Amino acid sequence: MATLDTLLAKDVKKRRTFAIIAHPDAGKTTLTEKLLLFGGAIQMAGAVKGRKAARHATSDWMEVEQQRGISVTSSVMQFEYDGHVINLLDTPGHEDFSEDTYRVLTAVDAAVMVIDAAKGVEAQTIKLLEVCRLRNTPIITFINKMDREVRDPIDLLSEIEDILKLECVPITWPIGMGKTFRGVFSLTKDHLVRFAPGEDRLSSNQELIEGLDNPRLDELFPMEMGYVRESIELIKGVSNPFDIKKFLAGEQSPVFFGSGVNNFGVKDVLEALVQWAPEPQPRDAGARMVEPTEKPFTGFVFKIQANMDPKHRDRIAFFRVCSGRYTPGMKVRHLREDREMKIPNALTFMANDRVTMMDAVAGDIIGIYNHGQLHIGDTLTEGEKLGFTGIPYFAPELFRSARPKDPFKAKQLHKGLKELGEEGAIQVFENDLGHLFLGAVGFLQFEIVAQRLATEYKVDALYENTDVSTARWLSFPDELTQKQFMDEQASRLARDADGNLVYLATSIYNLQTTQKHWPQVQFHTTREKNQHFS
Structure with missing residues (x-):
């Protein structure tokens, strides 16, 4: 019988923990559902289609997400596939929730980056990849929506390499696009599995077509195969072969083409996660x-x-x-x-x-x-004094003050905001007078917090503009400097949810002036979760 250590090592080796990252509307939630479907975790996919949708994505469980048809929280889903245990973390696609996404990315060992084939690399994709770079997270790329009128695949690969500085290695290649999108050809396996659009799983009688020069491909796709062969020959000439070491170092990304909504390419991504994505790391x-x-x-x-x-x-x-x-x-x-x-x-x-x-x-x-x-x-x-690092808070750039419409609900408002602050939905600062300031990365955060306070805590509040434009956490060289600073700047100080002292600046000019007058005081734009300031 195996010892506990051997069993533990064996179980760890089976784990694959990854997040899906994308710009809003690139099809991330749809891909999440299809991965669950192919993994046998769910039996039927529901589509996010906005307010009138009869069904909603499995991962979009919060009421406000179902109404808006967007992901604003991060969901966690576990399922088994091919002898492995897959932990899939679906992150918020909306840029206003980048802090929540960042924290999720600290908990994974790999990421699947979804790119809209019509739009290419977008702003949020760039930001998310920068976050992954901080930890050298391995990236699998899925170029989605090939069933629409999209850009040339070679141009898309060039854009990813130029803008994201990430070496691309195509593993599959699309046959056609838009209305003539026929599927994807595997460059590593040198075959095409015919898969009817929308089918949930491969049936046992699916046709397997071996070899890029197979005449059967010309019978099926006479209009597309000439360009497909020409493109593949070109891409093989300029691309480096897939290198697992470079992938695990976050330097090279295997690229898959497909259509999440039609299930093309989904199984390829799932197999790549099992075969190539790293097991849990130190x-x-x-x-x-x-x-x-x-x-x-x-x-x-x-x-x-x-x-x-x-x-x-x-x-x-x-x-x-x-x-x-x-x-x-x-x-x-x-x-x-x-x-x-x-x-x-x-x-x-x-x-x-x-x-x-x-x-x-x-x-x-x-x-x-x-x-x-x-x-x-x-x-x-289990007793050892440790503190896992790399979970930061960012200084918010948008602020509102909050007070209850009903003064008798002040305690409920404080409780609700404290809990929402602890879960990372918003940052909450309180000054010595008991005034609450909400700090956010994006305006949508204010809307979500207001809705959740109303529905979950039964508090209607007034959210008003403030004279605060930015915040900085403070640290001091000694107690005397801290006391002098606090006496002089009392009206501009507050504490965050963890009790850290924060300077609330009215403008960047105000911040720079204060910094100049107090060169011995440090003004921090981020703080580590386990890092406490005075």
């Missing part, structure tokens, strides 16, 4: 690197989500396991609070459907019922 825990196959249990909270179940007003902490094995009822050390806590009933997810998790190892994402004791960035271990 993690920087501050004091040392933690290996995924170590026996002691460790991990960190990367997301808090309140009210996933409207009937039970619950809060779930999404926790990435970094080493060891979770077992129900186990006791761990909550390092920020320096106390022991029990994890009685951890969860795994299929969007909002939850199942009690009986076993989890490195790479898995578990949900922990949270009554306010867990915050984003918290580390749990």
